[in-house]
Amino acid sequence: MAALAATGAVPPDVEVIEWDLAAPPPRARIDLVVAPYMGDWLGRLAAVAAVRPRLVQGQMLGYDGVAGVLPPGVRYANAATVHESSTAELALGLILASQRGLDDFVRQSEVGQPIERRYPSLADRHVLLLGAGESAVRSQRA
Structure with missing residues (x-):
């Protein structure tokens, strides 16, 4: 998990779970999902419907096609200002x-x-x- 290593320590009450969105979800509920970077990340976003997160954080600048894949009510944040x-x-x-x-x-x-x-x-x-x-x-x- 290179992204987690770059982030550093997380608070003790935060559980970090590695999930590539290609396999079944490791938990029934996940509050925040960080979408994979590059590859077929958009094709995998439909998997978040199973865990109903409060937020999906993308790692790409755009958001083309995201609204057609995410379930209604799930917020998406792109990576504006990152790239x-x-x-x-x-x-x-x-x-x-x-x-x-x-x-x-x-x-x-x-x-x-x-x-x-x-x-x-x-x-x-x-x-x-x-x-x-x-x-x-x-x-x-x-």
């Missing part, structure tokens, strides 16, 4: 990799051929990253 910075950083890294032709270098290195082409640089240019997530929206509201 925005790393996603913006990844977008910028991929822009740089594309601009500088790193994908071409990788493909050519696999066949042992040098690249005899120049790629444009971002030096002395401006980069504007739009849509950097909820934190950007919140700062505009303030």
